[in-house]
Amino acid sequence: MPTVASRAHEAARSIQKVEAFFKTYNASVNETPAIADFTFGNPHEMPLPGVVSALKTHAEPQTVDWFAYKTNEAGACAYLANALTEELGLPFSEEDIALTKGAFGAIKMCFTMLLEPGDECIVPLPGWFCYGPMLAAASAKEVQVPLDPSSFDLDLSAIADAITTNTRIVVVNTPHNPTGRIYSRADLQDLADLLEAKSAEIGRRIWILSDEPYRRIRFDDLGFTTPAVVYPHTLIDYSFGKILLAPGLRLGYLAISPTLPQSEREELQTLRFAVQMADGWNVPDATLIYAIPDLDKVSIDIASITRRRERMLGALNQWGYQMTKPEGTFYLWGRAPGGDGDEFSRRLQDSGVYVMPGSIFDRPTDFRLCLTATDEMIENALPFFQAVANEMPR
Ligand SMILES: Cc1ncc(COP(=O)(O)O)c(C=O)c1O
Structure with missing residues (x-):
């Protein structure tokens, strides 16, 4: 007799790859602390003052x-x-x-x-x-x-x-x-x-x-x-x-x-x-x-996200990456050098640079970067993006 409804198993099957990535990511960050984290759309700087004051006022x-x-x-x-x-x-x-x-x-x-x-x-x-x-x-x-x-x-x-x-x-x-x-x-x-x-x-x-x-x-x-x-x-x-x-x-x-x-x-x-x-x-x-x-009056600084988009695209394109220029969101999407997004993200991870492999999106040749990473993280990470591009076969 099944313990759990089949829809719970179906949901688990559907999110399996993301869950597995999340677990590995957590374990790896413990072992190799992130010098740059481009994975999830999470903050890496203190919350916006407008958010904090609105919460304080209305609490x-x-x-x-x-x-x-x-x-x-x-x-x-x-x-x-x-x-x-x-x-x-x-x-x-x-x-x-x-x-x-x-x-x-x-x-x-x-x-x-x-x-x-x-x-x-x-x-x-x-x-x-x-x-x-x-x-x-x-x-x-x-x-x-x-x-x-x-x-x-x-x-x-x-x-x-x-x-x-x-x-x-x-x-x-x-x-x-x-x-x-x-x-x-x-x-x-x-x-x-x-x-x-x-x-x-x-x-x-x-x-x-x-x-x-x-x-x-x-x-x-x-x-x-x-x-x-x-x-x-x-x-x-x-x-x-x-x-x-x-x-x-x-x-x-x-x-x-x-x-x-x-x-x-x-x-x-x-x-x-x-x-x-x-x-x-x-x-x-x-x-x-x-x-x-x-x-509703508060917003992240879109100019900063734009600047990070330009910085990353400029550098990555120069090293032969094939990136898509986003019109919105805070993500960058592109093809992993060598066409293996899992291997690419593993190599970067060894240096403490965390990206999301395209396999999570059923596109294993690609990868995603989240531009909520700080400017400092980006500067720390860029040499590793260059090195990995040189290592991976075209
Ligand atoms: C396309 C898309 N839809 C919906 C959501 C859910 O947003 P929230 O977690 O703010 O509810 C996300 C979050 O990543 C998303 O990327």
């Missing part, structure tokens, strides 16, 4: 129910609806916003809302490694569809081929982790046209989950279009964890597209609290909710 109780159960507090949701209306150009109302524990919480909520057991969800490849386990927990199936291998644009014919009568959601992650690609409005419009036609063909609505936690981390004054502008059946998830570089503060939201037909919009609005509660009170802690208007 101070002003009423007896300050730390009572909190849900989608009207003030916070109204604030976010206004901010989103301005940022995305769509008329959000306070009922369109569900406050969640980060983007993770918002994605979980979307899956609970939309997926029947056995449904399929199309995700980008390479792509973030947690859609799979979360889909497994929802008894649904992850269908990985490769992005265009050179531009990392959405490959519409590959998406069309992957759609079946069980397809329920297509995940669009823009700006994209790990490549930094931002999808153009024209490309999103083409995707919308495809999904409209395919929904009619299979007799069932295919939704877009627009995973936008890096939405405000963009380079070179590039703009941003949310798929919700072109496709009404879109749910948007967002996290404050990236822009504040404080992923341990679990704060985000799920936003319903205001362009949805009114009856469907109201159905989602009506169900949002029940789903959050059923998902385990998927609501941020009270202090974070009060702090939203203050936290």
Whole structure:
């Protein structure tokens, strides 16, 4: 008799490579302390003062129910609806916003809302490694569809081929982790046209989950279009964890597209609290909710991330690396010299330089660097990147 539900085993299978990497990474850092850590999107400098002061201010109780159960507090949701209306150009109302524990919480909520057991969800490849386990927990199936291998644009014919009568959601992650690609409005419009036609063909609505936690981390004054502008059946998830570089503060939201037909919009609005509660009170802690208007004004220094992007790209390209220039996010994606990302990352690790091998993203020839590493780490690490490039066969 099984002890544990099969979906727990499925989730574990799906996250296995990342978990194994995390364990090895922790063990290695104990043995060979990092002189440069480019792995996860974690902070390597003290938290932003604006974050600290907002937390201190709002941790101070002003009423007896300050730390009572909190849900989608009207003030916070109204604030976010206004901010989103301005940022995305769509008329959000306070009922369109569900406050969640980060983007993770918002994605979980979307899956609970939309997926029947056995449904399929199309995700980008390479792509973030947690859609799979979360889909497994929802008894649904992850269908990985490769992005265009050179531009990392959405490959519409590959998406069309992957759609079946069980397809329920297509995940669009823009700006994209790990490549930094931002999808153009024209490309999103083409995707919308495809999904409209395919929904009619299979007799069932295919939704877009627009995973936008890096939405405000963009380079070179590039703009941003949310798929919700072109496709009404879109749910948007967002996290404050990236822009504040404080992923341990679990704060985000799920936003319903205001362009949805009114009856469907109201159905989602009506169900949002029940789903959050059923998902385990998927609501941020009270202090974070009060702090939203203050936290929303704080940002990591995009100029520093840009400078690190330039420094790394300039050096790596000069040594023959084939890197992708990211348009957003704080990642750099490229091909490992020699084409073996695992071996490449092992060699760097021996010198205390930690990177993420592409195998974690099912792209074993590649690797990812996280630019939340400090300038000092970058300078420490560059000679090793040069040395490893010389050692590895081209
Ligand atoms: C593409 C993508 N989506 C969602 C998340 C989850 O964000 P959070 O941990 O802030 O909830 C991440 C975090 O790395 C991510 O990269």
